[in-house]
Amino acid sequence: MAVPKRRTSKARQGKRRSHHHLKTRQNTYCTRCGEPVRPHFVCSNCGWLNSQAREAILIEEEEEGS
Numbered sequence: 001m002a003v004p005k006r007r008t009s010k011a012r013q014g015k016r017r018s019h020h021h022l023k024t025r026q027n028t029y030c031t032r033c034g035e036p037v038r039p040h041f042v043c044s045n046c047g048w049l050n051s052q053a054r055e056a057i058l059i060e061e062e063e064e065g066s
């Protein structure tokens with residue numbers, strides 16, 4: 001099994017981990033209720049999908065049909 005020859009210094013360890021941060025990704029808002037939503041995802045608050053303003057899946061309608 002491969003074993004490290006030298007221990008990783010704190011400086012080198014910090015340089016490696018400098019890339020570990022997460023990027024903010026959510027930057028859109030629901031056009032129907034204004035809640036922050038991820039792009040191409042159905043709104044968790046009202047069920048609105050605004051991908052090119054084509055589809056709308058309403059929670060109330062799903063409940064009535066089932």
Ligand SMILES: [Zn+2]
Pocket residue numbers: 030031032033034035043044045046047048
């Ligand atoms: Zn919504």
